[in-house]
Amino acid sequence: MVERKEVRIHVPVLARVEGEGALDLRVHDGTLDRLALRIFEPPRLFEKFLEGREYREVPDIVARICGICPVAYQMSAVHAIEAAFDVRPGEWVRALRRVLYCGEWIESHALHIHLLAAPDFLGAENVIELAARYPDEVRRGLRLQELGNRIIRLLGGRSVHPVSVCAGGFFRAPTPAEVTEILAELRAALPDAEALVAWTASLELPASDQSFTSVALRHAHEYPMNEGHLVTSDGLEIAIERYGDYFQERQVPHSTALHSLHFPSGMGAEQMGRPYLVGPLARINLNWDRLPPAPQDAVTRSGVRFPSRNMFHSIVARAVEIHYALLEAVRILEQYRSPKSPAVPVNPRAGVGYGCTEAPRGALWHRYGFDDDGGVVEATIVPPTSQNQARIEEDLRLALQAYGLEHPDEELRRFSETVIRNYDPCISCATHFLRLHVHRA
Amino acid sequence: MKPRIAVHKFASCDGCQLAFLNAGEALLKLAELVDIAHFAEAGPLDPDGQVDVAFVEGSVTTSEDAERIKRIRDKSRFLITIGACATAGGLQALRNTADADDWIASVYASPEYISSLATSTAIARHVKVDLELWGCPVNGRQVLAAVRALLFGVPPVEENEKVCIECKRRQTVCVMVAGGVPCMGPVTRTGCGAICPHFGRECYACYGPAETINDASLGRWFQGLGLAPDAIVRRFRFINNDAPEFRDAAERIAASHRPGLPGSAQD
Numbered sequence: 001m002v003e004r005k006e007v008r009i010h011v012p013v014l015a016r017v018e019g020e021g022a023l024d025l026r027v028h029d030g031t032l033d034r035l036a037l038r039i040f041e042p043p044r045l046f047e048k049f050l051e052g053r054e055y056r057e058v059p060d061i062v063a064r065i066c067g068i069c070p071v072a073y074q075m076s077a078v079h080a081i082e083a084a085f086d087v088r089p090g091e092w093v094r095a096l097r098r099v100l101y102c103g104e105w106i107e108s109h110a111l112h113i114h115l116l117a118a119p120d121f122l123g124a125e126n127v128i129e130l131a132a133r134y135p136d137e138v139r140r141g142l143r144l145q146e147l148g149n150r151i152i153r154l155l156g157g158r159s160v161h162p163v164s165v166c167a168g169g170f171f172r173a174p175t176p177a178e179v180t181e182i183l184a185e186l187r188a189a190l191p192d193a194e195a196l197v198a199w200t201a202s203l204e205l206p207a208s209d210q211s212f213t214s215v216a217l218r219h220a221h222e223y224p225m226n227e228g229h230l231v232t233s234d235g236l237e238i239a240i241e242r243y244g245d246y247f248q249e250r251q252v253p254h255s256t257a258l259h260s261l262h263f264p265s266g267m268g269a270e271q272m273g274r275p276y277l278v279g280p281l282a283r284i285n286l287n288w289d290r291l292p293p294a295p296q297d298a299v300t301r302s303g304v305r306f307p308s309r310n311m312f313h314s315i316v317a318r319a320v321e322i323h324y325a326l327l328e329a330v331r332i333l334e335q336y337r338s339p340k341s342p343a344v345p346v347n348p349r350a351g352v353g354y355g356c357t358e359a360p361r362g363a364l365w366h367r368y369g370f371d372d373d374g375g376v377v378e379a380t381i382v383p384p385t386s387q388n389q390a391r392i393e394e395d396l397r398l399a400l401q402a403y404g405l406e407h408p409d410e411e412l413r414r415f416s417e418t419v420i421r422n423y424d425p426c427i428s429c430a431t432h433f434l435r436l437h438v439h440r441a
Numbered sequence: 442m443k444p445r446i447a448v449h450k451f452a453s454c455d456g457c458q459l460a461f462l463n464a465g466e467a468l469l470k471l472a473e474l475v476d477i478a479h480f481a482e483a484g485p486l487d488p489d490g491q492v493d494v495a496f497v498e499g500s501v502t503t504s505e506d507a508e509r510i511k512r513i514r515d516k517s518r519f520l521i522t523i524g525a526c527a528t529a530g531g532l533q534a535l536r537n538t539a540d541a542d543d544w545i546a547s548v549y550a551s552p553e554y555i556s557s558l559a560t561s562t563a564i565a566r567h568v569k570v571d572l573e574l575w576g577c578p579v580n581g582r583q584v585l586a587a588v589r590a591l592l593f594g595v596p597p598v599e600e601n602e603k604v605c606i607e608c609k610r611r612q613t614v615c616v617m618v619a620g621g622v623p624c625m626g627p628v629t630r631t632g633c634g635a636i637c638p639h640f641g642r643e644c645y646a647c648y649g650p651a652e653t654i655n656d657a658s659l660g661r662w663f664q665g666l667g668l669a670p671d672a673i674v675r676r677f678r679f680i681n682n683d684a685p686e687f688r689d690a691a692e693r694i695a696a697s698h699r700p701g702l703p704g705s706a707q708d
Contacts, residue, residue: 049535053675060645064532064680067456067578107463115462115483126484128472142465149463157636159463160456160578161647164640172640426455 007409021425023396023416027405035400037393037420047379055081055167055348055374062366062381063161066426068111071104071152072359073381074165075226076366081167084353084370087346092339093169094226095332096155100165101225101357102325103151106144107159108360109280109318112424113200114141117315120418121203137199140192144322147189151329154182169343179336186330193323194298200319201302205312206418210398212309212391213262213274214282215247217358223290223324224283226357231286232276233307234264240356243365248273249382260387275390278362279423280317281308295324311395314422348374359384361424385425392423444493444592447479449513451499451506452533452561456578457524458482458498464581471585474592494519494591496584500526500533500561507558507567514568521587525577527564529649530683532577534561537683563683572597575630577647577680583632600632603651604644607635616643623663625676628654628690649681656690670698 007027026034046065053061062077063070075097082089114137115127124130131138149159154174156162164171217228218237231237238246245266249258250273261273276282285307288296299306304316348370355366362384369377399419400412407415448458461468462483471477475494479487488509495517501507514520522528530537537560564570574583583600590597604626608615616638617624625646626638637644656677663673677691 045533045536048539049532054672057675057679060647060680061532064454064456064577067454067459070454070456111462119484128469128477128484131469131472138469139466142468145463146465157640158578158580158633160459160580163637163642166642171642 007405023420025400025412025416030405032397032400032405035393035397037389037396047381050368050376050379053376055085055346055368055370055376058368058376059165059167060161060163065381065383067160068108068426069104069359069361069364070161071100071156071165072357072364074162075101075357076355076359076364076381077368078165078167078355079226079357080353080355080366080368081370082346082353083355084351084368085167085346085348085374087168087344089169089344092337093343095335096170096173096342097165098225099151099329099332100155100162102329103148103155103159105148105325105360106322107148107152108424109322110141110145110148112360113196113315113318113322114138114145116424117421118203120414120421121205121315140196144189144192144196147185147326148322150182150185154178166343168346169341171342173339173342174336176336176338179333183330183333186326186333190323190326190330193319193326197295197298197316197319197323198302200316201299201304203315205310205315206399208310208312208399208402210309210311210395212311212394213264213276214285214307215262215276215278215387216283216286216363217356218286219290221290223287223328224358230356230363232262232264233282233286236264240365241354243354243356243382244367247276247382247387249386258382258386259390260382261390275394276387277311277391278384278387279314280321280360280362281311281314282362283358284317284320291320291324292327294327295320298323311399311419312422314424318424346374348372361385361426362387383426385423388423388425392420392425395419395423443474443476445476445478445490446494446496446588447487447490447492447513447517448477448481448483448496449479449488449498450481451497451510451527451564452502453499453524453526453531455482455498457527457576460523460579460581460584464585467581467585471588475588488513489516491516492518494521494588497522497527497564498524500530500563501567502533502558502561504558510564510567519571519591520564520568521572521574522564522570523574523579523584525575525647525649525680526561528573528575528684529681529687530561530563530566532680532682534683535678536561538678561683572599575649575681576632580633600630601652602631603627603654604629604631604633604635604638604648607631607633608638611635611639613638616641617662617666621666623666623668623673623676625659627659628656628686645679646676646687647680649684650686654686654690656686657693660690660694670694 022038024036058077059074062073065073119130152159152162156164214233217224218231219228229237247260247262249260262276263273288306350372352369365382367380371377396419403415477485478490478492525531587597616622622643624643626644629644629646630648630651632648660673674691674695677687681687
């Protein structure tokens with residue numbers, strides 16, 4: 001093989017990711033001397049046009065940040081609003097919000113596993129090719145995706161930008177007949193979800209053993225969705241309001257998404273910020289003991305172990321969360337009773353509210369300041385993908401060196417894309433994905 | 442040879458592409474009927490190839506994108522916009538009435554790294570559009586119906602009647618008449634299934650303006666329900682704020698409430 005001294009690889013549009021980005025690699029004398037995950041999704045400036053809007057308008061506005069995880073944006077927003085106005089929506093609302101979130105996890109994870117990630121591990125270019133070779137597996141995935149969407153439609157009217165979430169609760173409660181009907185479908189899908197866990201664990205995933213910091217919510221006795229403290233794998237546990245003391249967004253020249261870094265000893269300390277991981281693998285690494293026996297047993301049978309240092313176990317973590325979300329939705333809906341009212345009253349007041357919930361891609365943090373009438377004075381939104389961006393670059397650097405930079409450009413491109421896609425980056429959220437530029441020198 | 446289609450993305454939330462990606466079995470069927478030449482999120486990449494139908498999601502917010510849409514137009518027999526961003530500039534067109542540089546400076550510490558136009562504009566402001574599918578988001582029924590119609594060689598049916606008509610068909614009790622809720626249904630295009638009133642809440646006009654709207658009358662209704670003028674204006678300046686009918690309505694309502702001007706509320 002001819003020794004190539006200088007190599008530049010440029011992937012101009014990364015496919016099978018949500019949004020627009022590109023990757024630039026420059027290899028000089030066999031070492032990687034530049035790696036930049038460029039996000040060029042145009043900035044849409046949501047935080048600015050929230051200003052001057054009324055609190056009631058917020059859930060419909062923030063949903064538009066992301067079509068794949070609108071529920072997550074609505075959940076973080078309503079929890080922040082309710083915290084600012086000291087509203088306690090009660091058990092019924094709490095339980096049904098959990099069901100709605102189950103729907104989004106199922107829909108988003110099933111879409112990512114089958115349409116975006118699995119083709120990488122089975123040598124297909126896309127889901128259409130995959131469906132020709134694995135028709136049963138792809139159809140099983142599409143059925144699960146549709147079931148997730150069904151849950152969102154039941155509670156929210158439509159699966160993209162659902163219309164029923166409001167501060168205080170919901171605009172409408174489903175009827176017992178509607179709940180009975182969907183319960184039967186959810187129960188019938190449980191074998192599909194269990195089989196999916198086994199299938200993702202059986203894929204030939206690349207070997208990877210990396211040290212990284214996981215960050216996720218942790219709740220006293222549940223697998224985390226809407227509530228909990230923020231915890232890290234290096235032992236930090238903080239209230240969500242203190243996020244800004246330990247994590248900070250920085251702007252980098254090559255990206256319209258801000259990069260978040262973790263400062264384990266607090267912002268004042270003299271130290272470098274570190275990349276960290278949010279999302280399904282971080283969640284399961286930190287909350288394995290919060291999963292009920294059935295999903296734990298399915299994982300044990302599959303041979304995969306959590307916590308895991310193999311980033312490619314993310315696809316298994318997504319399947320486990322689909323299995324869990326189905327079980328959880330069944331558990332809650334089996335006890336369903338129609339409420340007197342689907343929402344509690346909301347009385348706005350001046351103040352600041354924080355919300356942090358577990359979007360399919362990881363912790364989604366919101367902070368709002370309100371005036372006396374509930375008008376938004378300021379808004380800050382930290383999406384999962386901007387938190388993961390530094391970690392993706394770190395992973396790529398390590399993974400490419402381990403893979404071997406002598407591989408032809410086309411193989412480097414494919415491998416890089418696989419690494420990036422594994423994070424399920426949502427670039428629409430992070431502002432938006434990939435073109436690879438490899439420069440070899 | 443099968444017809445070739447493309448799905449292109451501009452500034453957006455990706456939610457309208459989900460009309461394809463959430464279609465399940467219909468997505469596999471579609472792949473049998475047509476050749477999906479370019480659809481980055483689904484995998485196929487051929488942004489510059491000749492296609493029969495190009496679906497465009499998102500609005501134009503950068504000078505590169507203003508050029509890219511022209512190249513897409515040149516290579517497409519039919520160009521169909523999907524959703525509020527592509528059809529009317531989207532929610533992010535709210536920057537058009539603000540100082541976008543100022544906004545970018547307040548969100549990004551080093552605004553010089555960000556290249557962005559001051560405006561977010563509809564695709565039709567840049568190139569000829571053959572069909573506009575409204576909605577935030579568009580749904581699978583709208584998109585697949587358009588594909589089917591084109592495959593049959595007939596023009597797709599335009600849905601431009603009002604949400605109110607859809608409510609009547611669904612026998613949904615009017616939230617404005619019965620509940621005193623300021624509903625945008627009387628000026629909003631149907632296609633959504635009138636889900637908001639069915640859920641007991643007001644329509645917020647995510648499907649854009651219906652044909653021949655009477656915004657002045659609706660504005661008076663809203664005033665009667667106790668809405669302050671700025672709250673009425675905000676209802677028009679929302680998801681489809683840069684649709685000409687809504688933009689003009691918001692401007693008229695705002696102007697009629699400016700103190701000291703003819704026709705103001707103080708007269």
